[in-house]
Amino acid sequence: MKRVKRSKKGDERNVNDPFMNLPNDMIIKILMTLPPKSIARLRFASKHLSLIILDKEFIQWYMNRSSTQPRYLISLHRRGDMKMQRFQSLPQDRPYNHVKVSYKMDPNLPYVFTPPVRGLICGRDGTKMKVGNPSTGQFVSLPRVKTRRQDILSVFGYEPVNDVYKVLCMTVVSKRSNMTRSGNVVSWEDIVSEEHQVITLGAKEKWRMVECKYPHRHYSGYEGIYKDGFMYYLACYKKKRSLMSFDLSSEDFNVIKLPEDKMLQQFGELVDHVGKITIANQTYNRNVDLWVLEDANKEVWSKFVLVPPVLTNMYGMRRCDIELIGILGTGKMIFATLSSRNPFFFFCCDPKSKKVREIVIRGIGEDYYDTIQVFFDHVESCMVL
Template identity: 55%
Template structure:
């Protein structure tokens, strides 16, 4: 009778025959640190020894620390059609036009129509109706979360990281009603999901009933989620502490452009709202002191990109790089894809092309300061 060989036995044999078994641990780690996350994920299946190193929290944190010094641009690209596809592509933030590109296709489900939140420590959260997923766009690993328990389809979500307890959390707010002629809706149910085995959605209490803006961006900083909403008929900054799981409200300055066109951005390590009126001028409002609700108007810039891009293109503000450069991108998706970088200090405008993602029908999300991670879920 032929003896059945189990997977664990095969893995033990591969460990014994591993030609790298004599390499010191420090050298193995140094080798892995030079590889992209997708290659590291494949190496985790070589042997138990490689897997134990790669899946350890120490290695993940070390890789994240080094990656944070080389932030990248991350593109989420959805291609509609008879065969719907989704892929993620990252590139050097310093030189997006270079050949330093990493692409990972997303094939978890047959329905890839997800809208993704800003990546946090290498992970990203996507939502499609009441279906939600969390994944690592650098390795292609995604996990499906339990469906949000609500009879309503119109929900809003935010993804963040609590550094004190070292956990990722998703905040989900269902919408109970929508006022006419407004861009926002009243949030009714507030639920939180903590990433981990055997977890489930938990109902939370919100003492500040507010109305969300459908296009509002969410920023996670130091374990707190921030987003813009209407509170007592005034546009305000709402915060949700991921550790205490409590909401708070900060008043915004009485500025018409800020109230009407403001969007949250990452800038100078502080919460910043950028407001862009129809004339192209961009104002940056920086929250200097949260407790005292002190704001300062950091800059007012008017980039002249028409000489490079032409008058026929309509651009919108997308964010600010760690270098301080302001990013503007077309509302449509050009082919080849490009965006505009404006340096407010040097008064320089440049056109940056990114190969491999342009398509007239594509829906593209762009994320800045993305940190690649080899983390397994």
Template identity: 55%
Template sequence: MMKRVKRSKKRDERIVNDPFKKLPNDLNVEILMKMPPRSIARLRFASKHLSSIILDKEFTKLYMTRSSTQPRHLISVHRGGSSMQMQRFHSLSQDHPSFSNHEKVSYKLDPNLPYEFTPPVRGLICGRNGTKMMVGNPSTGQFLTLPRVKTTRRGIISFFGYDPVNDVYKVLCMTILQGRQRRGSKVVSEEHQVYTLAQRKWRMIESSLISFDLISEEFNAIKLPEDIPCVVNYTGKVAITSWPTRNGEVHLWILEDANKQEWSKVSIVVPSWIDLIDIHHGYRFRGTLSTGELIFSPWTLPINPLYFISYNLKENIAKKVVVEELEEPYVSREVYFDHVESPMFCQM
């Protein structure tokens, strides 16, 4: 015989003892706007009234409108260890990139699954290990594990983006015919799957390569002017770039019109390049910041302290920006630029 479970008539303590419910809604929003995302995440579980505000899309938009004027560097650090591996994210001001004043969020990973992360998009970031994928907010430490990519092939390339028309984030996974890629080799894509956050499933789409429209979910073939695989954002436009030469010369091919397949070429010489770099390291052009500065970073390890080269094209001034030395052991790390902090909670 089944027994009925009596539910407690006691009201949710978050409602009864919620001091924020007594405050005007505008004041609550103003309080939240002054807090870092990590603190907002904690308040969501402390106050039911604040939780309703925090989960509202309008608050997320308002918060991100403000944080977009204060872009940050996001440093992903993968700590190693025999018993535990930790993915740690450091968020630093782009104006004053110092570890003495930064936000730090840690996320414990499966010890046997080091994730490879894509650049953050509007506050969220996507990580992949084989067919396992996760999407999360590095500013709050909240991550969701997505359903496995359905494929029997080993080679997978993944991309993460935002559809502004439908206000959704999407993950694109392409399975490739050859499992191991070498520089200069051709990548042949066979299967294409799209995952939209909140839809809880992968969808197979028909397509050819190379550009992918996140809104229409269609591919368009774009013929490259040169066989160069390095793609960057150059002042808001797609560009491919050569590796910097010893004297700091970089060649860029900029896509002016995707429909007409029109490209323009720009050559840049970074002043004082040889005085700023370490000749024992290779460098790559990372693209432009929202401020218009061109960023170059070393890609060979180890690099400690972490640094990059910033070039102001208008003023023709280049400088070396040093980030203080990491005081923790690490296996790998990556720097992402123009990161916009968000209080958004990911939902399946």
């Protein structure tokens, strides 16, 4: 093997690098106390620091530490004269301690984001997509989705086997008429998703078509979620509402039947309830039905009913009608009001103790046209894209 000569300039940089004189353990200990945005900037201060910060082992250590301190993540797309995309991170135990990171995206494109996965987040507007780290404000553009159709579902996830992130996109053929050439009426259930595409984040990223053996149609306006190497989303399969799963390793689809419940076949959204895939449905009497997937292979479900609190005298309102918007990893339920957004606030309810805590987010919600998304159990990452 041919020996590689070391550059004298490189040696000079190492000699002048003050961090070379510090033990790595001490440097890592200091870095672990810093916010992700500061760590991302420090990689330019020293070559030695950069090697540590970009090391996968350090990134995993930082993520393991952050996972013990989950946070709320709020996405705000501000229109008007000050068009921007801003992320606001709040500790769940100290929600008044805000960390704001602003990022200038395409000013006229209100990106809709999927739930964050291991500190990263994916946003889409039409066929344009971005993936980024909201804790550092660094975003990169993905190639455009290969389609001219508008009805698109995108789900973001992580494949632990190869340590890579992937995005799944599906589209639906937009038909101008619901009549076939033979004159038969085509129902909504007969129209299926097409163009199943996957992209792996990396240097040579591009969209790849993948095969799906189960003709189905995803539900527009519903979010998919990621859990333990699988993506899940609700869809219509054989004219019944079903739960679809996508294995990020094998890139195979699968169908999970839902219980024969009339309300479940019409309503409900996917949530992660104490580590289990759950369909939450807030019924007409305000109670919340939780259908928990106990065993995906055997299609075993269990049902729980939660009664939300009645909130009164909040911001001058005699009664607050609230809706479920998420569940924390601890099992605590997050509710938001149906009307008021100035100031923007939501409620954290403990179903066991029945205690309710109000969480007010200052500085957002003043403009009615602001697009606000709230994510739960966000884990901060120092990963540089």
